[in-house]
Amino acid sequence: MKKYLTATALAVCFASAAQAEGQLNLYAWSESISPTLIEKFSKANDVKVNVDGYTSNEDLLTKLQAGSSGYDIAIPSQHFLRVMIDEGLLENYGANKLKAYENIDARWRNQWWDESQEYSIPIAYGTAGFVVNTERYKGPTDSFKHFFEPGSELSGKIAMLSYPDEVIGAAQLYLGVPFCSEDQAEMKKVLDLLMAQKPAVAAYSSDNIASRLASGEVSAHFWWDGEELKARTGGSPFALAMTKEGLVGWLDSMVIPKGAPNSDNAIKFIEFMSEPENATEQMNFYAHSSPMKLVAEKVVYTKEKAPELYPEVPVAFSRTCSPAAQDLVNRVWTQLLQ
Amino acid sequence: MTMDTLHLPFATKRASGARFWRNLSFWGLLPSWLLMGFALILPIAIIAAVSVATRGAHGGFTWDFNLAGYSQILFNEGWTGELEFTPQYLMIIARTFLLAGATTLICLLFAVPVAYFISRQPPSQKAILVYLVTLPFWVSMILRVYAWMIILGKEGTLPRLLENLGFPPGMSFMFNDGATLTAMVYTYMPLMVLPVFASIEKLDGTLIEASHDLYGDRWVTLRRVILPLTAPGILAGAILVFVPSLGAVLEPTLMGGGKQMMMGSLIQLQFGGGRNWPFGAAIAMTLMAVVLIFLIFTALRSARKETAK
Incomplete structure (x- = not known):
C-alpha cells in the first residue's frame, strides 16, 4: 500500500526552484500574454515572472476588493477599470509620464475610463x-x-x-x-x-x-x-x-493594484510591453487589436487576413x-x- | 543516588504528573487548535460578519449592521417596483438539495456492492483495490470533469461507440441533469466506498453464516444482518457525499450547461457579477445552518440508537 502511495506522490509532485533577482506577479486574462515576451522580459531584467489567469472581469474585481492579492499587474476592461479607480483599488503610477503613454495610439488616450491616463496603459481591444x-x-x-x-x-x-x-x-x-x-x-x-x-x-x-x-x-x-x-x-x-x-x-488596460509588492518591475513590464516591437509581437500572439503604435510591416492580422x-x-x-x-x-x- | 533523583518528580507527587500530562496534551493539541481556529472558525466568523454587513456600491461591503442579505432570500423588489415574496431562491435551494440527495442515493447503490466485493478479496488484492478507488483523488477535480465532457460530448467516446454499434451518429449526452448527475456520482463515489468498505470489512462473517443457519435467505440476511451492522459506515459515507454535493459548482456548470442555478453558483454570482457580498454570505450561512441542523439531527438519532441497544 505504502509503495503505491509513495510512487503516486512522487509521480504527481515536481519541484521548481529557479531563483531570480526580482519578482513580478501578473494577473491577466488566461493565455493572453505572449510567453515569448514574458521570457524575453524575464531574461533581460533578471525577474521571475509568475502568471495567474482569470476568465472574467468580475473575478478580477472581487479578488482586488478582497484585498492583498499580491499581484503587481492586472488587466481589467474599461468599465471595470473605472470602478477600480473610483473604489481606490489601483495605484496611481503616473502612466501619462511614461514612455508607454507616447506609444498609445492617439484615439485611445485619455478616454472616460481614465481621463487623465494616470492609472492605466491599454494593451488590447x-x-x-x-x-x-x-x-x-x-x-x-x-x-x-x-x-x-x-x-x-x-x-x-x-x-x-x-x-x-x-x-x-x-x-x-x-x-x-x-x-x-x-x-x-x-x-x-x-x-x-x-x-x-x-x-x-x-x-x-x-x-x-x-x-x-x-x-x-x-x-x-x-x-x-x-x-x-x-x-x-x-x-x-x-x-x-x-x-x-x-x-x-471592450478595451483592456494594464494597471497596478494598490499595495503591489513589486511596482518597480510592474512599470518596467508596462514600458516593455508598450514598445512598438513588443506590442506588435503581443498582438500577433493574442490576435486582438492593439491600441499601441505598431511596427506595421510585422503585423500578422491585417485587414485582409483578419476582417473580424x-x-x-x-x-x-x-x-x-x-x-x-x-x-x-x-x-x-x-x-x-x- | 541516581535512582532517587530520577524518581522524584514522578513518584513523590502524583498531582504534578497529572499536570505534566495535561500540559503535554495542551501543547500537543495546540497546532490542531490553531489550524482549526485560523483555517475553519475564523473564515466562518468572517462570512457570518459579512452576511450582516451593508453592501458596497460596486461589490465589497461596509461594517454597518444590516439584515438585508437575509431578507433578500425571501423578499425582493419585483418588476413593478414593490417588495414582494420571491420564491426563486427557495427553488434554487430546493433544487440543490434534490441533486445532492440523488447523488447520495446513487452513490450508495453502487458503493455497497463494490465495498462488499472488495472486502471479500484476499488481503493483497484488497490493498490494490482500495488504492484504485482512491486513485482519482490524485487528479485535479476539474480535469476529471473535463474527462467526462470528452466521454459524453459530441464526437466523444460514448457517442462514437454507440455509432459503431449502429445507433444514429451525432448523439450528445451533455448539458442535462443526467450529465450533471453522472459527473457528481463519479466525483463523490470514493467518499462513499471507503467508509462503507471500512464497516463492511469489520463485519463478522460468522454472523452471516449464522443467519443462513437460521433459515434466513439472502434478502433477509442483507436486510436484518448486513445493513444494520454496516449502518454507521453508510451514514458516514452519506454525509461525506451529501454535504459537499450541496456546494457543487463545477458539475452543474460544465456538465449541466449552467442553465439552472445551484446554491454554489448563486453564491458565486453574488460575489462576482451580482456585487452583493452580504447576500452571498447570507446564502452561504443559510446553507451551513441547514447542513448543521441535518448533521445534529442524524447524530442525535444514531446516539439514541446506541443507547437503545
Missing part, C-alpha cells in the same frame, strides 16, 4: 458578438435576431457566456435599450427576450468555447473576436457575425453601470437561470 460554425450553420448572420430569436436551424445549438456582462449588452443592442438602463420596463424586455431564447440554448458557459463550437456541440456561441480569429487561422470553420445592431466593445478585427458595423463599448442598473442586470440574470 476588441469586440464580443456571436460566432458561428460555418460548416454547421449556413443561415444569415447579419443581425442579432438570428441569435436571440433563432429559427429551427439554431434551436438547441446556441451557447451563451456564463455571466451577464457582455451578453446583456448584446441583447440591449438588439432591443435598442441603452447600456446600463435603470428603467425596469426596458430591462424586463431584455429578460423576456432571453427567456424566450432559453429553450434554444444548450449551455451558459464561458469555458472550453473553441472545442464546443468546433465539435458541433453547438453551432453558435457568444464569443470574442480575437479568440474566433485565432481558432479560424488554426483551421476551424468559424465566422464572427457582423451584426447590423453593432458589436459590444476591423468591423464595419458600429462598436458600442460597455459602460460602467450605476449600482441600480447593475442590480437590474443581476436580477435579469438570476431570473433567467433561477
